[in-house]
Amino acid sequence: MRGKGKATSFDIAYRAGVSQPTVSRALRGSPTVNEQTRQRILQIAHELNYKVDKNASNLRNQQSGTLALLFFEDPTQDDSLINPFFLSMLGSLTRACAVQGYDLLISFQQLSSNWHVEYEDSKKADGLILLGYGDYLEYVSRLELLVEQGTHFVRWGVVLPGQPGVTIGCDNFQGGRDMTRHLLEQGRGNIAFIGHASEHYPEFLERYKGYSESLRNAGVPVQPGLQIDAFTTERAGYDAVNALIERGISFDALFCASDLIAIGAMRALVDRGVRVPQDVAVAGFDDIPIASFTNPSLTTVQQDTKAAATFLVESLLALIQDEPVQSHTIPAKLMIRQSTRST
Amino acid sequence: MRGKGKATSFDIAYRAGVSQPTVSRALRGSPTVNEQTRQRILQIAHELNYKVDKNASNLRNQQSGTLALLFFEDPTQDDSLINPFFLSMLGSLTRACAVQGYDLLISFQQLSSNWHVEYEDSKKADGLILLGYGDYLEYVSRLELLVEQGTHFVRWGVVLPGQPGVTIGCDNFQGGRDMTRHLLEQGRGNIAFIGHASEHYPEFLERYKGYSESLRNAGVPVQPGLQIDAFTTERAGYDAVNALIERGISFDALFCASDLIAIGAMRALVDRGVRVPQDVAVAGFDDIPIASFTNPSLTTVQQDTKAAATFLVESLLALIQDEPVQSHTIPAKLMIRQSTRST
DNA sequence: CTGAAAGCGCTTACAG
DNA sequence: CTGAAAGCGCTTACAG
Known part of the structure; x- marks a missing residue:
């Protein structure tokens, strides 16, 4: 049925005994085509396994789909x-x-x-x-x-x-605010924020602002020392927690700007014998699929x-x-x- | 510089005082174009922020790139x-x-x-x-x-x-064989295989065959009861381990057909108070990025x-x-x- | 080294 | 309801 090249609308037109434009109209569902003619054309198109050449139609239509x-x-x-x-x-x-x-x-x-x-x-x-x-x-x-x-x-x-x-x-501010409020409600008073908090990374910054607002609302001072930069990788989370600990900062919760950071952070805590969540609560952001399968399962903000x-x-x-x-x-x-x- | 539509090769030809085919040749690096002419054309193309229309060139070339x-x-x-x-x-x-x-x-x-x-x-x-x-x-x-x-x-x-x-x-057979040998070398004698082992899922089947061969080579009998079906999700790994335990099968190692299964499996063990790797060793397959950040970090086969x-x-x-x-x-x-x- | 011509396969006014 | 014509923007023999 198929020759060397693929079938074109001309092939169909020839077999259907109509002009090529009629084939085009029939295929595109134009209401002006006679129903019988359309059926015949569709039938033949199917038999020839015809597909509209996108390059041609896109060129003609000046778009790409x-x-x-x-x-x-x-x-x-x-x-x-x-x-x-x-x-x-x-x-x-x-x-x-x-x-x-x-x-x-x-x-x-x-x-x-x-x-x-x-x-x-x-x-x-x-x-x-x-x-x-x-x-x-x-x-x-x-x-x-x-x-x-x-x-x-x-x-x-x-x-x-x-x-x-x-x-x-996503409403990063609201997510940050809600998570921090949740941590406060769980009795955590020293919540560190792990992630960049600058205008270079507005998503993280918004999460940080939400975090700050919840602290302020609860009358808890926002301590700059409790924030530490991290990109969104496990490695960065791991390193950040170690840096925080080495700085001698004490904390009972980590709000991580992403789940990957949180996973790295949990790992760093475990490596130092810190128990999660007994000693330190850890929260992330994103709700990546793995979040419910970490150990312990990760509290996070779903986008x-x-x-x-x-x-x-x-x-x-x-x-x-x-x-x-x-x-x-x-x-x-x-x-x-x-x-x-x-x- | 740019009118309503994007610049075409005709616009460039007009400005360069050459024909449109020459523009096409110059842009495509044809050696037959005079070097000065080419430079002039390239310059104008750049000024007009010209890009070849892929729909047109693909249509002409009968390919898509x-x-x-x-x-x-x-x-x-x-x-x-x-x-x-x-x-x-x-x-x-x-x-x-x-x-x-x-x-x-x-x-x-x-x-x-x-x-x-x-x-x-x-x-x-x-x-x-x-x-x-x-x-x-x-x-x-x-x-x-x-x-x-x-x-x-x-x-x-x-x-x-x-x-x-x-x-x-990837050489799934070799991966399965090497991993199982490793587990045996670590003194594990009861290695369960978590994952499908049928021709419907050839990758898993190959891993299972490699597992079986290593067991046989070590004189350890291959027990069908130690294999349990699982798709490649955390959930499936979690459920499979629970099913294995409920069947009353005892094991000191789990070779999981994928990292996701392994992560779910580790989770199931931890939830039951089984220690990894002290009580049960767990291995995966794939080496997904998270594998080095699970707790404990996951032994696996890298593809x-x-x-x-x-x-x-x-x-x-x-x-x-x-x-x-x-x-x-x-x-x-x-x-x-x-x-x-x-x- | 360069131009005039043809054509890739389609869609859409335009005419009937 | 349908056909003849034009044209989307390019590339490549072909001729010079």
Whole structure:
């Protein structure tokens, strides 16, 4: 049935005894095609295992039916260190795209590369989804450039006033606040915060601000010495806890800015014979799949990746259709497990 | 500088005072273009922020410059349960594609869908990379169909004789054998195997066969009661250990067919007050990033995802160029950590 | 070294 | 309801 090349709409037209444009119309569900004719065409298309050539239709339509996910990371990061949270996002995004009939092109970018000019221009994608970690202050200027260029994009991050483009994010502040309140309720008075708390990492900063607010509300002083920088890796969490202990800071709870940090932190505690949660409660952020299977299971803040992906994709498609789109914050949800049980 | 639409090669030709084909040649590095002319064209292209329209060039070239990663899974799987091992593979694949100048289109497929006919036909991808888990016997017939159709594809899995298509896989047998020998050397005599051991899941089966061989070599009888089915999730590992204990089977080591299973298994042991590794040694397979941060750190078998991705992509590109390609097995590497320390 | 021409496979006004 | 025509932006023989 199939010759050397794949069947084209001309092949179908020939067999159906109609013109090629009629085939195109029938296949695209145009209401102007006679129902019998359409049925015949669909039948033949099926027999020939015909698929519309996307390159041709996209060229003609000046679009691609594809969204590009640009996952960017610091150059220092290793492939295998990708935060499982982003994997969940990736899975959810792929599904959200499929629901809308779009393909997802994925590209891992170093922050150093010029990802911000590559994609839409080459017409491979109708819009960009930006996801990842790295120094916000370094890439915010690129966001401005994207806006200037008229590139369609959405990003996952913290919604800030005056920010270029559309951002979808979880309510990091609320998550940080709720978690800290929970720790206080469990009778913990010396809560350390492990993670960066600067404008370079706005998500972590928001979590820290939520933490600070809850402390203040409870009349507990916010001690700068209880905060220690860490990137979102197990290694960083491990090292941070050791550094904290070596500084001679005493604490009875660790609020870690991510689950990976928390897992590394728990490990450091255990290695020093500190019991979790009896001696020190540990909490994370993200609710990665492994969080309920650590030992003890990890109390954390859930970011709803399914909702996030749906918002990201729908917002991007709206942008592509020149509809007005607002940044949006998704509520965070406390997941209380064993690692913060009362003493 | 830029009007309503993006710049095309005609815009550049106009400004450079040459014909459009010359622009195309200059941009593609044809040696027949005058060097001065080329420089002028490159300069103008840069000024106009020109990018070749991939839809047009792909249509003309009858190719896409894109590889599609079809990640398939059982319908029961949840987005968030994707094995971190596949994330590592994904990261490595993306990089391997980038090295070759290809984009990677990613698609999550249910085993039930007809992923095997969608991609190459619609010219969105020049070839397919198949990755995932699920019942091998269910999809092997689809592989045959792919071969029949002349679809270019490679898959990650177990290399078996007479198998359709090209397969790249890790040496699961060797990994299983080495790990079991290690456990025996640590003085463990009652090693349970947690994971499916049937032809439906060839990777697990190979690991089980390696396990069996090491036992036999050591004169230890292979007891069917010491094997218990489990999919590759923490939950399955957790449940399997409980089932094993409730069956009244005694064991002093668990060789888990994946790290996720091992993590769930360790959790189940701890919940019952069994000490790891003092009472029971636990080993996994995959060496996912978290393996070195579990408590105790997890002894496991490393699959080299960077090598795997390189083989997969290079093999696929060779297939696309109609070069002969062989299936290939990559050595597995023992990673000994705390969870299997001698008692 | 360069240009005029053809064509990749589709979609959509336009005409009937 | 359907067809003839144009054109999306490129690449590559072919001719000079």
